[in-house]
Amino acid sequence: MKISVDWVEDFVDIPKDISPEDIAKCITKHTAEVEGALLLEKRYKNIVIGIIKKLQKHPKADRLNLTLVDIGKDEPVQIVCGGQNLYEGMRVAVALPGALVNLHGEDLLEIKKTKIRDEESNGMICAGEEIWLKPDNDPQAQEEIKIKDLSHLHVNAGTSLSKALNIKGLLLDIDNKSLTHRPDLWGHYGFAREFSAIWSRPLRSLNDLLFDGKEGDVSMKVRIEQPQVCPRFSACIVSGIKIEASPQWMQSRLELAGMKAINNIVDISNYVMLELGQPMHAYDRREIEGDELIVGLGKKEAKLMTLDGNEHTLHEEDPVIYNRKGEALILAGIKGGMKSGIQEDTQEIILEAANWNPVMIRKASTRHQLRTDASQRFEKGLDPSMTEIAVRRALKLIMQICPDAKLISPIENFGSWKENKLNIKVSPKNLCSKIGLQIPREDMIQILRSLGFGVESEGENLRVEVPSHRSGRDINIKEDIMEEIARIYGYEKIPALLPNLPSKLPQQNTIRFYEHKTRNLLAFLLGYTEILTYSFYGLDPLKACRLEEKAHMRVLNYLSEDQSHMRISMVPNILAVIGKNQRRHSLVKIFEIGRTYKESGKYMPLEEKKLIMAIAKKEEPFYDMKGALEDYLVAMGLSSYKLEPCQDPPNFAHPKKCLSINVRGQKVGYMFNVHPGVLNEFDIEKSVAMTELNFDKLLSRGIDEHKFKEPPKFPGISFDISILVDKKMESGSLLKKLKSLDGLIESVEIFDIYEGGELAQEKKSITYRFKLQHKDRTLTDQEFKTVQSKVIDFLGDLGAALRGACAKPEKC
Amino acid sequence: MSTDINQLRSEALEAVNASPDLESLKETERSFLGKNGRITDLLKKVKGLTLEEKKSFGKAVNTLKHELKQSIISKKKNLEQLQVETQLEKDWIDLSAPGKRRQSGHIHPLAQVQKEVESIFQQMGFSIIDGPEIESEFYNFEALNIAPHHPARDMQDTFFIDKAADEKEGRLVLRTHTSPNQVRTMLKWGAPLRVIIPGRVFRNEALDASHEHTFDQVEGLLIDKNISIAHMKGIMQEFLAGLFRKEMKVRFRPGYFPFVEPGIELDMSCVFCDGKGCSTCKKSGWIEFMGSGMVHPNVLKAGGVNPEEYQGWAFGFGLTRLTMMRYGINDIRHLTCGDLRINKQF
Missing domain, CATH: 2.40.50.140 (Nucleic acid-binding proteins)
Structure with missing residues (x-):
């Protein structure tokens, strides 16, 4: 909103030694954010x-x-x-x-x-x-x-x-958002009141600005059919009007505030709105039969052409003003009607200012997509006492600008509104303790009074009477009074203090600790890059991943088709990211930690923290992912994991390339290649392997106890044995058996798997590496030979051909 | 015999001396001192000697052995040194060629800043709390003193879940701020309370360079018996100094949020110009940082905390915005677009 300081100065004198920059800064610090300040003389x-x-x-x-x-x-x-x-x-x-x-x-x-x-x-x-x-x-x-x-x-x-x-002084651009709760600041007079409080200057009384001349006796009738729509309605009839341009000073002020000058009567009603914050409307009396206005709600399917030339179909909750014939005259509180508005030959007008139900105005203005200067004000909840004041102010201006104008009716008020004085008791001591600053009692009283509050001492306490322009709006409780005092006294005067609190350890957030640890391990140990994707996806990727739509919670008012379903798996969004990057990077290694959402059977859904890792490359990525997963689990202190062929692979997984991940007897997720059919749907030309883990479950049963193990004092012996077997034999399935062949076998691992070359097509070669160790002495050659032949015999019994025989035993 | 020994000595020393390299030295050593070496052979001749002769002969041979060994060691050293020198003479490496790099991964900038924020607050005794991202209307609005007709509850701002409303809790929404956890945390832990709640929030807003429908906030809440606005200034100043590793100032302005009273906008001194005024702070020296204020008595009551006994403040700032500020990221969409050319910079 634009506030002209020159206009504000009609009501309050601002100290002359304050620079324009300081005025803007002060308003920002004490009242509302000034987004721009322009010195008009400088502009011109x-x-x-x-x-x-x-x-x-x-x-x-x-x-x-x-x-x-x-x-x-x-x-x-x-x-x-x-x-x-x-x-x-x-x-x-x-x-x-x-x-x-x-x-x-x-x-x-x-x-x-x-x-x-x-x-x-x-x-x-x-x-x-x-x-x-x-x-x-x-x-x-x-x-x-x-x-x-x-x-x-x-x-x-x-x-x-x-x-x-007459375009001069400082023009302030106030951030509307910072005025949401202050309907009293939607006019220049409201700002004058703030200026007066900030600089302790007297505020000119409103009374000086109001018409208090002779009233006529033509009776004006207003019938309010729905009291909740309109608590107060003030109106009068004026004759002797000659429609012409308004004076230049008025036009200039309107234009500075961003409104177009139209004619004297319309300009006056807008001027009053900009000055007092109370919107007004003027009708051509010829359209108001019997000088009667009826306040009601929209009649179904009724039409109304507003001043901007647009036709609106009324809704049953629109506040509307009708004439006696039942013709809708205006969309109340939002926009005037074409037919009943001021014409070039209008000579008599009905002038009104009303107070409208803010919620109804907001809804109606949203419905008709019509946000006007009036609706913007009404939806904040205006002070009903202002309707009569606005009419009197407009009359004063009309008399000043149209010399032949005459008030031929009384100024009448309609509606059920009655002023209700709100008193709040505050304890200055308590207030200071909450602010953290000693503010003298006299200063508190002075500040409140300058903002229009009434203040009486009641012993230690103050009894504060809230003025109607704040009462029931933003001031209701003692904390609101605290804010008034603190902001005008100056937030900058509050010192920066550290609280004197016990230095006890905060509650541990274990999951968060391991989240950060996971990021470090995946990024710096395993070379994976963290990405973030949205919490939702669309129907297409969901179907492409063969997920069940029914299993999803849907967003009712989603922004775009690709954001309609809350994710139950991290896979679809990760695949999209791989697709996006595949051309530029021959190898993609990414991970994400995020939540998935699904129905829990109760009101609140089940949110689970998930970790997903993915690798995409041209060659088989399965073992890269498997290795990364194993390294990760060990580094996390979860070395007792089990990776087992998955009996129930998820639909997006390759049915034969899927392992289920068990940690401490609990299934926590899957490691898999993405189903080639799914990859086709995402136009991914590489192979993709992934791990999707339930992060909460992963850690729910604790981690390994970290115990030091003394290294062996005596040298062990290690040796390799290569065998030729059928390609489809599972190399890892023998490990356990091999280890149990002799007590001296400390460990067995698969050192190499080799296919192709000189080998028959359906065969592969596996090299196992054994390590022998005795804890109390050095092993003898004989012991080594015994174990070795046990292994060879065992493998021979299985039908495996001994291939590379045995390498030389190495002392280790 | 002694002439044999003398003869052998001069021959052996001569051979050691003449060895041109380590290999021939080894050969020389073997030919004299090896299993069948000539000195070893000498010892085999003692059979026919008297005891006396044996003694002196044996001594002489051992002396020779010792002498020869010493000479080999010293020759070896010379040869080794020579070899190192020749090696160094020959050696060359392309110092400008690239080192063997490991392909490191990268942690998302948002997570990095989040970790820093969490660690600073933890050091000041704040616990880190998480809460649901799908919230009830009750916790997202009512419990925070946001009336049913408040503009903040418009469809335009809030994503709703397509599910029937609950009588008490209302509809399910994607939380529009981290503030619902103020009340949840109060209900769970009671007062006094010192927590921060970082997390993802959602707004039904069209995407552009500075608006995202998905972003992260950090909520803070301090409730105790004598907590004042002055303490918020102190804690935030301390936090910002910890985050930016330099002295920081904060400024309060009036603001409006239904769940606090007074409502305060907190600006921080511009980190780019230290408050002198630059293009980032639009010459003001200040950067808008967060909304805050003293917790509204209605919110305390909703959290089961007696407003006559306890008081405190709450704040909420944009972690996403802070991250953008820290790294000079000018487009919010860069953070979630998944373009690895971006993610790999952090």
């Missing part, structure tokens, strides 16, 4: 009123004019101008050298003395859009260039534009 520097004395065609350019312009100096100056609506005697805005004008929105152009087709030009004659006024030209149209005609301003040539238009 070197732009003055000029009067065109002589107009002729440019000798060398058809579309240009050569003008002599009086700019208040001894001699008129020559300016080249392309405007087609120029005439001699026209008052125009002249940007002199050094001025900055608005070029196509954002860019500023500095005016310089120049020559255009050999003719000297001492400045620029401006169109409205170039000097931040109502535009004269359509940005698309290039044909005819129009210049701002300021002939209605009866000022001398050379007068600064800022002065001529």
